[in-house]
Amino acid sequence: MLLYLSNLKRWSLLIYSIFSAIVTVIYIMFNSTFYKLDLVRYSNDIDYYNKMSAILPKGLLQLNGNFSQLDSPLLIIVYLLGILICLIFLILNWNPYYKRTYTPLISMLGFLLPLLIRNGENIIWMLLLGLIIAFIGSIFYVFAVGKTYK
Template sequence: MNPLFSSLKRWLLLIYTIFATIITVIYIMFNSTFYKLDLVKYNNDIDYHNKMSSILSKGLLQLNGNFAQLDSFLLIFVYVLGILICFISLLLNWNTYNKRTYTPLISMLGFCLPLTVHNGENILWMVLLGLIIAFVGSIFYIFAIGKTYN
């Protein structure tokens, strides 16, 4: 087996978790930098609401001003792809007993958390918690399979 492919199977989950974290941080930076949305004024002033809704619906990341749920196609795609990568990592280690590990399920839980749980008025806490769980799960995955792919 190709050593590069073996190393990629071991490190893919951690690399993708770092990639998902970078994409999420860039998304949050765009959200807070380019679209300074005053939520109180957005909810109370109908003219401001209409103006910001027209701007946000045509924005770079399709922000809609609702921070209670995850509506961005970009972030939903990143987290669904993370779930698929976790599932593939689980299947790659299912063939033999000495490589079998359930640790990709921890990362899968981390990627599922922002998509399923809506805690109160700000989804960013669920995104942060989900990324921390996914990162910890990917670290455990690397330790669990050890030098199997070396």
């Protein structure tokens, strides 16, 4: 039982990063608009050209609602819970010196990124960048505490 709990401490940040990526991708799939660009119509129709020229800088895949900020309660809760889990693992590995690691801070930065930074007009890029950083940080965490929890 003690070995199971130590493996859970080791792998849970990575499991949560994968879970948050799945929730985010499912949310983007069901709450987004994908604009298809018809190149022939884009070059011939001036009204279509003006409409698509306004859409193209924001990206062809956009979340419905406010494009520049995260306003979904589900995603805000998922990312805040990720920050809390990162803090818990930072505290769990802080007290004994041989287990001390700062790698949960990388994952915490990944979970904080979409909540704090508004880069451009489309929040999807910040969500994906934050998930990539959180995933990389959780992989580093697994490697950093691998020998201490065996």
